[in-house]
Amino acid sequence: MSNVDRYAGERLKLTPFYPREQELNIRDAWSSWNGYLFADYYYDTEYEYFCIRNQCGTYDICPMQKYEISGKDAEAMLNRMITRDMGKLGMNRVMYTVWCTDEGRVIDDGTVFKLAEDRFMLTCGSPCTAWLRKSAYGFGDVTITDVSDTLAGLSFQGPTTCAVLKKMGLEGIENAKAFDIMYFPFQGETLMVSRTGFTGDLGYELWIPSELALDLWDALYAAGEDYGIQPYGEAATDMARLEAGFIMPYVDFTEALKTVYFEHDQTPFELQLGWLVDFNKPNFSGRAALLEHKQRGPKWTLTRLNIEGNWPAEDAIMYDSKGCKTEIGYVTSALWSPTIKSNIALAMIRSEYLNGELWAEIYRAKDLRQYRRMARATIVKKPFFTPARARATPPADF
Numbered sequence: 001m002s003n004v005d006r007y008a009g010e011r012l013k014l015t016p017f018y019p020r021e022q023e024l025n026i027r028d029a030w031s032s033w034n035g036y037l038f039a040d041y042y043y044d045t046e047y048e049y050f051c052i053r054n055q056c057g058t059y060d061i062c063p064m065q066k067y068e069i070s071g072k073d074a075e076a077m078l079n080r081m082i083t084r085d086m087g088k089l090g091m092n093r094v095m096y097t098v099w100c101t102d103e104g105r106v107i108d109d110g111t112v113f114k115l116a117e118d119r120f121m122l123t124c125g126s127p128c129t130a131w132l133r134k135s136a137y138g139f140g141d142v143t144i145t146d147v148s149d150t151l152a153g154l155s156f157q158g159p160t161t162c163a164v165l166k167k168m169g170l171e172g173i174e175n176a177k178a179f180d181i182m183y184f185p186f187q188g189e190t191l192m193v194s195r196t197g198f199t200g201d202l203g204y205e206l207w208i209p210s211e212l213a214l215d216l217w218d219a220l221y222a223a224g225e226d227y228g229i230q231p232y233g234e235a236a237t238d239m240a241r242l243e244a245g246f247i248m249p250y251v252d253f254t255e256a257l258k259t260v261y262f263e264h265d266q267t268p269f270e271l272q273l274g275w276l277v278d279f280n281k282p283n284f285s286g287r288a289a290l291l292e293h294k295q296r297g298p299k300w301t302l303t304r305l306n307i308e309g310n311w312p313a314e315d316a317i318m319y320d321s322k323g324c325k326t327e328i329g330y331v332t333s334a335l336w337s338p339t340i341k342s343n344i345a346l347a348m349i350r351s352e353y354l355n356g357e358l359w360a361e362i363y364r365a366k367d368l369r370q371y372r373r374m375a376r377a378t379i380v381k382k383p384f385f386t387p388a389r390a391r392a393t394p395p396a397d398f
Contacts, residue, residue: 038234072118078112080283085281113194157198266300303349312362340384
């Protein structure tokens with residue numbers, strides 16, 4: 001029999017951190033992300049969540065799409081593509097943003113890193129090569145390089161992260177402010193550290209050439225041994241990001257270029273991301289449509305909710321009354337928050353009903369029987385969880 005793997009091209013790729021993660025994923029709980037094998041959880045979702053909130057944890061972001069955009073026209077090209085003003089992004093700083101179709105519908109969200117006057121990095125959850133190339137039309141000096149497979153990324157989150165990085169030898173890391181970028185020598189190469197993350201907590205993202213990924217992992221875990229370092233997967237990430245009020249693609253919004261039904265995608269204003277749209281800068285993709293959307297007001301509004309009781313409102317339908325007179329929306333994400341000790345959710349609500357009563361129709365199984373409950377919901381204006389340590393500089397020492 002032939003030893004040739006007939007399905008080699010169909011198998012999920014392994015990230016540079018996989019050899020260490022495989023040892024620690026004792027439940028063998030894997031999922032997939034952008035063609036990579038990706039941990040759903042390692043041991044227990046709740047345990048990993050509490051490591052994020054009380055200690056420190058690592059989350060493999062190698063499957064995230066990473067693009068280097070360079071050349072003298074790189075900044076102008078990005079400014080034409082995204083909704084925020086690139087002119088306001090300082091050197092060695094990171095900016096969260098979105099980019100839209102000409103109809104003002106969100107294609108994706110992501111972060112832009114300013115690495116030099118003529119060099120930037122864009123990170124996002126889904127492949128964006130085709131849109132980047134279209135956005136580069138008309139610009140003479142722009143080079144777009146997909147570095148997703150050559151640049152390893154490790155998110156490092158939790159209250160003890162700064163202490164661990166200092167113990168690892170990253171001198172001055174405590175001086176990094178939120179969204180700052182710093183550089184450190186590592187094994188003859190450069191380790192880039194950004195004070196960014198997807199948990200709403202104190203945290204950093206570590207960026208290193210893929211061939212040094214395991215060396216970085218070993219150095220970090222050696223420094224973090226006394227600080228409760230632990231890998232965490234997608235399930236714990238989803239808990240933490242919801243508490244922080246962060247949105248998740250294919251959960252809270254659908255990417256415009258992949259949406260089948262009319263207006264099942266969203267505008268930044270519907271996602272309460274209007275603050276990311278800068279109408280004072282030169283023309284950008286979707287500007288005319290977005291200006292009209294702002295003046296007209298969003299049809300739907302993604303809303304943070306506190307829901308009475310302790311039944312998580314997963315997949316709940318929203319109504320304007322306890323008697324379910326009018327259906328007014330749907331829950332996109334829901335969780336009983338262990339930290340806040342509250343039943344929280346994100347829900348897409350028809351905007352004209354936001355000032356009235358809000359009720360969630362929740363179903364829950366008990367011993368294979370389905371039970372129904374109507375629960376009143378109240379709007380929460382700010383993110384559910386915003387600890388001071390997330391932005392404190394220097395962070396509290398542990």
